[in-house]
Amino acid sequence: MTIPFFDGHNDTLLRLLDAEGVDKERAFIEGSKTGHIDLKRARTAGMAGGFFAMFPPPLKTGQAAAGSPALSPDLPPELAWSDAMASTSGMASVLFRLERAGALAVCRNAGELRAAMARETLAAIFHIEGAETIDTEFRSLELLYAAGLRSIGITWSRANAFGTGVPFRHNVDPDIGPGLSDVGKELVRVCNGMGVMIDLSHLNAAGFRDVAAISSHPLVATHSNVHAISPHARNLTDWQLAAIAESKGIVGLNFATGFLRPDGKFVADTGLDVMVRHVDALVEALGEDGVALGSDFDGAMMPAVIGDVTGVPKLLQALLDKGYGEELVRKIALGNWLSMIERTIG
Numbered sequence: 158m159t160i161p162f163f164d165g166h167n168d169t170l171l172r173l174l175d176a177e178g179v180d181k182e183r184a185f186i187e188g189s190k191t192g193h194i195d196l197k198r199a200r201t202a203g204m205a206g207g208f209f210a211m212f213p214p215p216l217k218t219g220q221a222a223a224g225s226p227a228l229s230p231d232l233p234p235e236l237a238w239s240d241a242m243a244s245t246s247g248m249a250s251v252l253f254r255l256e257r258a259g260a261l262a263v264c265r266n267a268g269e270l271r272a273a274m275a276r277e278t279l280a281a282i283f284h285i286e287g288a289e290t291i292d293t294e295f296r297s298l299e300l301l302y303a304a305g306l307r308s309i310g311i312t313w314s315r316a317n318a319f320g321t322g323v324p325f326r327h328n329v330d331p332d333i334g335p336g337l338s339d340v341g342k343e344l345v346r347v348c349n350g351m352g353v354m355i356d357l358s359h360l361n362a363a364g365f366r367d368v369a370a371i372s373s374h375p376l377v378a379t380h381s382n383v384h385a386i387s388p389h390a391r392n393l394t395d396w397q398l399a400a401i402a403e404s405k406g407i408v409g410l411n412f413a414t415g416f417l418r419p420d421g422k423f424v425a426d427t428g429l430d431v432m433v434r435h436v437d438a439l440v441e442a443l444g445e446d447g448v449a450l451g452s453d454f455d456g457a458m459m460p461a462v463i464g465d466v467t468g469v470p471k472l473l474q475a476l477l478d479k480g481y482g483e484e485l486v487r488k489i490a491l492g493n494w495l496s497m498i499e500r501t502i503g
Contacts, residue, residue, distance in 0.1 A: 162490035164207030165409030165451030166380035170248040193454035193465040206280025211248040213241035241289035267499040287313035310356035320364040323390035327421030336363035376406035380451030398442040409451020425461040
């Protein structure tokens with residue numbers, strides 16, 4: 158039995174953009190031996206679609222990558238709008254070339270998403286991770302929205318004009334740094350009005366509180382885990398989970414090993430049991446309608462037992478083996494994201 162699933166976060170577009178000397182569309186459509194997602198593997202796994210993130214990477218300043226033992230406890234430097242727009246435009250170009258090639262469909266609402274799935278086409282939601290691509294007068298937001306943007310993570314793990322992210326640090330609380338700027342608060346209001354989902358993953362606690370106070374939409378963290386199990390700054394504390402539950406929001410389980418493990422280590426020797434433990438805690442905190450998947454494929458170290466997108470059915474089977482009914486597993490895999498997209502994007 159293959160259970161279809163929708164993934165709350167992947168960084169596949171950045172991987173493809175960075176692949177030099179490669180026919181990017183062909184590599185995605187025909188499959189490759191690199192990365193975590195391509196079309197062949199997605200179809201084999203039962204992937205119905207996902208949020209395809211456009212993450213403007215840090216400048217090449219020697220900053221260690223997330224999960225590296227040499228990672229600095231400090232936030233990376235802020236990124237200029239021009240640098241963010243250049244990389245985002247590159248990733249958007251890859252996305253739309255894949256759409257023209259028939260590899261996927263960029264979906265602007267739940268109706269288009271359902272239609273894509275009905276014809277067995279990979280459904281993609283245009284998401285940006287870190288709002289550096291948005292200028293403070295929101296002119297580029299209008300342009301990106303017209304292109305298909307429907308989901309924004311206000312920050313990555315750095316500061317920008319709108320708010321401050323959390324550092325990649327273990328055994329710390331996410332309550333680090335200031336809240337949203339005035340223009341950051343206005344960004345939330347504008348996105349609510351446009352039908353653009355706000356993603357709280359990477360945002361610090363003060364910014365989270367500001368979004369919770371301002372937003373008329375359910376609170377969403379597309380790829381975060383439970384701080385009580387893995388006390389990483391990237392994970393959600395009890396009060397944050399309670400706020401998400403009160404808003405009838407959703408959290409997508411992040412597969413990155415350092416955000417799963419209690420010791421915070423980015424090592425592949427990480428079992429399905431700890432992933433199920435996070436799901437158990439999320440279901441307890443958020444209810445059956447508040448839990449989904451947010452893998453972070455192509456952006457983080459995966460448990461060896463998962464490996465790539467073809468490993469997702471192993472997690473779903475582990476939930477069934479734990480005693481989760483098939484109806485609930487199908488909601489976690491797909492139904493809860495579809496419901497959230499209907500309630501926020503339209």
